[in-house]
Amino acid sequence: MLKRLCGFFAIVGLVTATPLADTAQAAAWDIESDNFQIRTFAGGPSAAQLRQQCESLRTGLQQVWLTAADQTEWSPRCQVVVHATKSSYQTAVGRGAAQTSGSSTVRVVAGEIVGRRIDLLCDARKVASALPHELTHVVLADRFDAARPPLWLDEGIATMADTTEKRTLHHRDCHDALRSGDALRVAQLLRLEQFTSAKQVPAFYGQSLLLVHFLAEQGEPAQLIDFAEAALERGYDRALRDIYQIEGIDDLERRWRKYAWSKGPRTPQSLVSVIAR
Numbered sequence: 001m002l003k004r005l006c007g008f009f010a011i012v013g014l015v016t017a018t019p020l021a022d023t024a025q026a027a028a029w030d031i032e033s034d035n036f037q038i039r040t041f042a043g044g045p046s047a048a049q050l051r052q053q054c055e056s057l058r059t060g061l062q063q064v065w066l067t068a069a070d071q072t073e074w075s076p077r078c079q080v081v082v083h084a085t086k087s088s089y090q091t092a093v094g095r096g097a098a099q100t101s102g103s104s105t106v107r108v109v110a111g112e113i114v115g116r117r118i119d120l121l122c123d124a125r126k127v128a129s130a131l132p133h134e135l136t137h138v139v140l141a142d143r144f145d146a147a148r149p150p151l152w153l154d155e156g157i158a159t160m161a162d163t164t165e166k167r168t169l170h171h172r173d174c175h176d177a178l179r180s181g182d183a184l185r186v187a188q189l190l191r192l193e194q195f196t197s198a199k200q201v202p203a204f205y206g207q208s209l210l211l212v213h214f215l216a217e218q219g220e221p222a223q224l225i226d227f228a229e230a231a232l233e234r235g236y237d238r239a240l241r242d243i244y245q246i247e248g249i250d251d252l253e254r255r256w257r258k259y260a261w262s263k264g265p266r267t268p269q270s271l272v273s274v275i276a277r
């Protein structure tokens, strides 16, 4: 089970995985499409608009991050449930969701994806703004099959799909961590899969976003996925040399810090132009 609970203060990885089966499976879907089953609520976002948004986002994200061979139709389709209240959202998503507004779950059995689900909590304007971020996690799972993408890569790429407002906060968090000396070492960032303190979370999200930006600017954005796959197979030092001609993690640390300082607290343009808003 690959589960991502995403939010500025979410303790990702400490969450008890919840089964996909719940009330949403028993209830009828409001609308379905080739790749999605969608349920919203009375007075909430339009199911028809959500369907169009989901399909178009999925296509755009696949074109940026996946190879042609991985751009297949989803079977099973991705269930998307938009919740009207925090209590409904937390009941579906489980413990640890209090500070989040989106969750994605990809269930894998024997190397095959057997379930995809996104839960979203609307904001006061009745907008489910976490959809692009959560959908990015589900799209990336197709490339990694049964393996879990490294957390920094999964969250850094998904955060690229966040609104400009959210990305601005992540950049500020990264800059603050660098200035205060609380920034994680890159070697620690690359291997972190479970937070040990709430203080790590804002630095982790901000640094992951800027690390993804830095690496994506060294070549084509999709090479990030090649890099992560190579790192899983043969380690980060070798993968850095092979894909980016960077001489290992220490060299990456020097180059990335120089890059991050040069950016300051400004928010760079999202590299994912198909979804940039």
Ligand SMILES: [Zn+2]
Residues within 6 Å of the ligand: 004, 005, 006, 007, 133, 134, 137, 154, 155, 158
């Ligand atoms: Zn996330």
